[in-house]
Amino acid sequence: MRRSAAPSQLQGKPFKKPKFIPPTRSNPSLNEENTKLDPDIQLSEVAAANTFLQSQADPKIYSLNPLPAEDSGREMNHGETSAMPAFHLHRTVYSPPEDITVSRGQEVEPGSVVRYFTVVWCKASKKKHKKWEGDAVLIVNGKSLTLKDLEGKDIGKGTGYKFKELEKIEEGHTMMVGGKEIEVMGAISPDDFSSGRCFQPGGGSPAVSSASQAATKCFSYPLKSVYKPSSKENRQNSFQNCKPRHDPCAPNSFVMPRPDRNHQRMFNKHCVPVVDVVIDPHLAHYLRPHQKEGIVFLYECMMGMRVNGRCGAILADEMGLGKTLQCISLIWTLQCQGPYGGKPIIKKTLIVTPGSLVNNWRREFQKWLGSERIKIFTVDQDHKVEEFIKSPLYSVLVISYEMLLRSLDQIKNLRFDLLICDEGHRLKNSAIKTTTALLSLACEKRVILTGTPVQNDLQEFFALIDFVNPGILGSLSSFRKIYEEPIIISRQPSASKEEKELGERRAAELVCLTGLFFLRRTQEVINKYLPPKIENVVFCRPGALQLELYQKLLNSQAVRFCLQGSSESSPHLICIGALKKLCNHPCLLFSSIKEKECSSTGDENEESSLYEGLINVFPADYNPLAFTEKESGKLQVLTKLLAVIHELRPTERVVLVSNYTQTLNILQEVCKRHGYAYTRLDGQTPVSQRQQIVDGFNSKYSSDFIFLLSSKAGGVGLNLIGGSHLILYDIDWNPATDIQAMSRVWRDGQKHPVHIYRLLTTGTIEEKIYQRQISKQGLSGAVVDLAKTSEHIQFSVEELKDLFTLHESSHCVTHDLLDCECAGERDHAGDSLEKFPVSRNCQLGPYHKKPDSRKPLSMSQLKQWKHFSGDQLNLKDPFLERIRENVSFFFQNITNQNTAL
Numbered sequence: 084m085r086r087s088a089a090p091s092q093l094q095g096k097p098f099k100k101p102k103f104i105p106p107t108r109s110n111p112s113l114n115e116e117n118t119k120l121d122p123d124i125q126l127s128e129v130a131a132a133n134t135f136l137q138s139q140a141d142p143k144i145y146s147l148n149p150l151p152a153e154d155s156g157r158e159m160n161h162g163e164t165s166a167m168p169a170f171h172l173h174r175t176v177y178s179p180p181e182d183i184t185v186s187r188g189q190e191v192e193p194g195s196v197v198r199y200f201t202v203v204w205c206k207a208s209k210k211k212h213k214k215w216e217g218d219a220v221l222i223v224n225g226k227s228l229t230l231k232d233l234e235g236k237d238i239g240k241g242t243g244y245k246f247k248e249l250e251k252i253e254e255g256h257t258m259m260v261g262g263k264e265i266e267v268m269g270a271i272s273p274d275d276f277s278s279g280r281c282f283q284p285g286g287g288s289p290a291v292s293s294a295s296q297a298a299t300k301c302f303s304y305p306l307k308s309v310y311k312p313s314s315k316e317n318r319q320n321s322f323q324n325c326k327p328r329h330d331p332c333a334p335n336s337f338v339m340p341r342p343d344r345n346h347q348r349m350f351n352k353h354c355v356p357v358v359d360v361v362i363d364p365h366l367a368h369y370l371r372p373h374q375k376e377g378i379v380f381l382y383e384c385m386m387g388m389r390v391n392g393r394c395g396a397i398l399a400d401e402m403g404l405g406k407t408l409q410c411i412s413l414i415w416t417l418q419c420q421g422p423y424g425g426k427p428i429i430k431k432t433l434i435v436t437p438g439s440l441v442n443n444w445r446r447e448f449q450k451w452l453g454s455e456r457i458k459i460f461t462v463d464q465d466h467k468v469e470e471f472i473k474s475p476l477y478s479v480l481v482i483s484y485e486m487l488l489r490s491l492d493q494i495k496n497l498r499f500d501l502l503i504c505d506e507g508h509r510l511k512n513s514a515i516k517t518t519t520a521l522l523s524l525a526c527e528k529r530v531i532l533t534g535t536p537v538q539n540d541l542q543e544f545f546a547l548i549d550f551v552n553p554g555i556l557g558s559l560s561s562f563r564k565i566y567e568e569p570i571i572i573s574r575q576p577s578a579s580k581e582e583k584e585l586g587e588r589r590a591a592e593l594v595c596l597t598g599l600f601f602l603r604r605t606q607e608v609i610n611k612y613l614p615p616k617i618e619n620v621v622f623c624r625p626g627a628l629q630l631e632l633y634q635k636l637l638n639s640q641a642v643r644f645c646l647q648g649s650s651e652s653s654p655h656l657i658c659i660g661a662l663k664k665l666c667n668h669p670c671l672l673f674s675s676i677k678e679k680e681c682s683s684t685g686d687e688n689e690e691s692s693l694y695e696g697l698i699n700v701f702p703a704d705y706n707p708l709a710f711t712e713k714e715s716g717k718l719q720v721l722t723k724l725l726a727v728i729h730e731l732r733p734t735e736r737v738v739l740v741s742n743y744t745q746t747l748n749i750l751q752e753v754c755k756r757h758g759y760a761y762t763r764l765d766g767q768t769p770v771s772q773r774q775q776i777v778d779g780f781n782s783k784y785s786s787d788f789i790f791l792l793s794s795k796a797g798g799v800g801l802n803l804i805g806g807s808h809l810i811l812y813d814i815d816w817n818p819a820t821d822i823q824a825m826s827r828v829w830r831d832g833q834k835h836p837v838h839i840y841r842l843l844t845t846g847t848i849e850e851k852i853y854q855r856q857i858s859k860q861g862l863s864g865a866v867v868d869l870a871k872t873s874e875h876i877q878f879s880v881e882e883l884k885d886l887f888t889l890h891e892s893s894h895c896v897t898h899d900l901l902d903c904e905c906a907g908e909r910d911h912a913g914d915s916l917e918k919f920p921v922s923r924n925c926q927l928g929p930y931h932k933k934p935d936s937r938k939p940l941s942m943s944q945l946k947q948w949k950h951f952s953g954d955q956l957n958l959k960d961p962f963l964e965r966i967r968e969n970v971s972f973f974f975q976n977i978t979n980q981n982t983a984l
């Protein structure tokens with residue numbers, strides 16, 4: 084804890100020696116002597132002296148306006164006003180508390196009003212010269228007092244005070260609480276407390292806290308990297324060249340907002356002319372409206388126009404919305420232009436991305452800017468960082484996360500003005516090497532791109548925020564106390580009304596704070612540019628061998644062990660793994676049994692007890708390499724599906740996804756047997772070849788019919804618009820993995836209607852996983868994160884019982900659970916799903932509950948899908964018609980049915 088930096092000293096007030104006053108006695112002299120701070124003056128002073136946060140964060144003191152008036156009030160794109168919210172700073176008048184807010188664990192004394200104060204404290208001592216040890220928040224609730232430090236921790240409690248005495252508490256009042264001497268600095272509104280603002284740097288407090296000083300210190304000069312005030316002569320020269328690079332008045336020009344007066348005062352000290360920053364018309368021509376909005380957002384963040392002194396941003400648009408193009412536009416603009424005298428804002432940019440996307444960045448730069456405008460250097464085996472260092476030609480370095488770690492020493496010595504971290508959700512863990520490596524780079528302008536945000540886990544969310552704007556949310560421990568704990572508590576079913584309210588207020592506040600530099604748009608914004616999407620969930624009847632093996636597995640000693648909950652290790656994971664393999668194909672299980680036999684040292688373990696007697700179920704001469712299609716329900720459906728696509732749509736292509744390399748081997752063998760040309764990308768594909776494979780498949784000259792993809796290993800961020808049919812052969816525990824895979828084909832540039840088939844084996848564990856994905860329970864488990872696997876999921880014995888049950892007689896257990904009146908016997912067409920916006924459970928609560936089409940469905944939404952049993956006659960869909968013999972049930976949903984192609 085910091086010493087002797089208490090607010091009273093920071094404000095330049097004479098140091099007041101705290102007087103010890105017993106709880107039963109007040110000190111009237113102090114109360115009367117002290118002049119009260121004029122709330123108006125306090126706020127304007129604080130607003131001027133401190134960061135944007137403390138005042139902007141208050142919903143009362145900013146308003147959402149189309150664009151700031153005056154300097155920055157520009158119309159963008161001539162006639163097309165940006166929908167981008169900008170924030171006005173208003174003065175606000177402190178209003179006396181009206182409502183009652185209770186902190187957790189406190190009980191309200193009947194009829195009493197809970198009051199809050201900022202105080203300074205020190206340990207009780209008889210020393211003459213005491214120093215305040217820190218700032219704190221005092222909560223007066225009935226006859227009880229609670230003292231919390233600025234990290235939200237309780238540091239003192241006291242009870243048995245007299246009401247009358249407590250009523251008199253006001254600025255200057257000193258007293259003892261839980262062995263600490265305190266001096267009251269001022270009152271806090273209940274709103275400031277419930278929002279948590281009083282714990283933020285200077286927020287809600289009439290006193291300027293030490294933390295706010297720290298925040299002021301880290302105020303940085305967003306333009307310092309390139310713009311340097313030059314000599315008089317140079318300045319005059321540059322004045323003459325102060326013209327916008329592109330004509331801001333040309334029709335359809337796309338002009339960035341001008342910096343407001345405050346910004347100019349801070350960053351244009353030499354008063355060079357302010358010129359328009361205009362997006363290159365070459366790019367502007369192609370930009371979608373949401374991309375224009377995103378570019379303004381990124382520009383404002385990078386310029387420190389949204390949060391003073393902070394130059395970080397998170398662009399968390401859903402997959403396929405063109406985050407790459409938005410960044411390319413940003414880089415190209417900042418590299419050539421700037422508002423003050425036209426001086427460019429940045430020189431060098433570092434883009435860090437998963438290995439499989441390094442070349443995708445090069446391709447996108449080339450696609451949007453050609454090869455003449457900007458020189459991109461991509462690091463790979465043959466092109467080392469040294470080359471980039473030696474050549475002055477390149478302004479952008481694209482490197483994989485892995486390569487960055489290897490070349491960190493060299494990269495640290497370079498100066499980058501802008502850092503972009505693609506698929507940046509991997510930085511959610513601040514302890515991992517990649518995060519620490521990137522944090523060690525001096526660059527202040529940082530952008531995280533992610534289509535898979537992690538708002539469901541607040542600590543991970545904190546890590547991302549803290550990466551782009553270090554320290555903006557305080558320390559992790561204070562964040563946990565002030566935001567995470569109350570928010571999590573408020574989401575628990577047992578939460579009291581007060582706890583719920585407090586959690587919601589804190590969540591709202593967090594959204595307000597981070598919303599300034601966090602942007603997420605959903606798929607809907609580009610739906611109108613996309614062709615129709617026909618999504619099918621196909622329930623495939625298991626084969627006879629599969630059923631027999633499945634029953635045998637369920638009766639094994641290992642499964643019984645799990646259900647007794649008697650084992651301390653996690654044998655259920657082995658059981659689940661075996662069942663999933665069996666669903667894909669029995670030959671995979673056969674291979675595992677054989678492997679176990681070979682490696683077994685004779686000791687009995689869970690795996691051998693699981694496989695006991697299984698081998699006898701296979702024919703004596705069973706050869707896994709000579710597997711047949713009819714042994715697996717899904718494989719039978721798959722082969723028929725491929726055949727009908729090939730026949731009915733000979734020019735269209737298929738992306739076939741599995742999460743397992745061994746399964747991909749089987750699917751590859753199927754391709755060979757049927758003579759389908761294929762290409763494959765999995766974890767073993769060298770990074771240097773990946774883009775080539777993707778480009779080859781997307782090319783109209785490609786002869787490949789099938790793209791075999793291991794989604795976990797390399798699917799993230801890929802554009803596979805060459806394919807218009809996507810088959811998910813197996814299901815993952817984590818809905819995000821499947822959503823990632825499904826998003827590869829239905830994206831900008833797709834010319835054909837897209838067909839998605841998700842294959843599930845009827846009545847088996849696959850259906851259970853699907854239900855878990857779509858049920859509320861699955862969602863509140865916060866699994867919207869690619870890294871989470873079944874190992875991270877805790878199962879109760881009840882859940883395991885359910886997982887380890889085979890429903891042989893059901894057409895579709897999922898439909899049975901829907902409580903649907905059609906009983907699966909007829910073609911039951913529900914309303915279009917588009918009427919039912921899908922929202923995702925999120926710890927940040929209602930404020931982030933925008934419709935999110937790419938999030939997993941809920942059960943009730945699934946009910947709205949068209950659904951029918953496989954026995955149904957006259958299926959209208961020719962693809963489904965051909966496979967229905969092996970299918971017990973279908974769900975189907977069509978999005979964008981009427982989009983003209």
Ligand SMILES: Nc1ncnc2c1ncn2[C@@H]1O[C@H](COP(=O)(O)OP(=O)(O)OP(=O)(O)O)[C@@H](O)[C@H]1O
Binds near residue numbers: 405447450533799832
């Ligand atoms: N304005 C546009 N017009 C046409 N095509 C576009 C436009 N913007 C982006 N695209 C194309 O859309 C595809 C998807 O873009 P991009 O890869 O940037 O998506 P993303 O937001 O990064 O998605 P992911 O989260 O999956 O990585 C790319 O092929 C890109 O070239």
Ligand SMILES: [Mg+2]
Binds near residue numbers: 406407505800
């Ligand atoms: Mg991307």
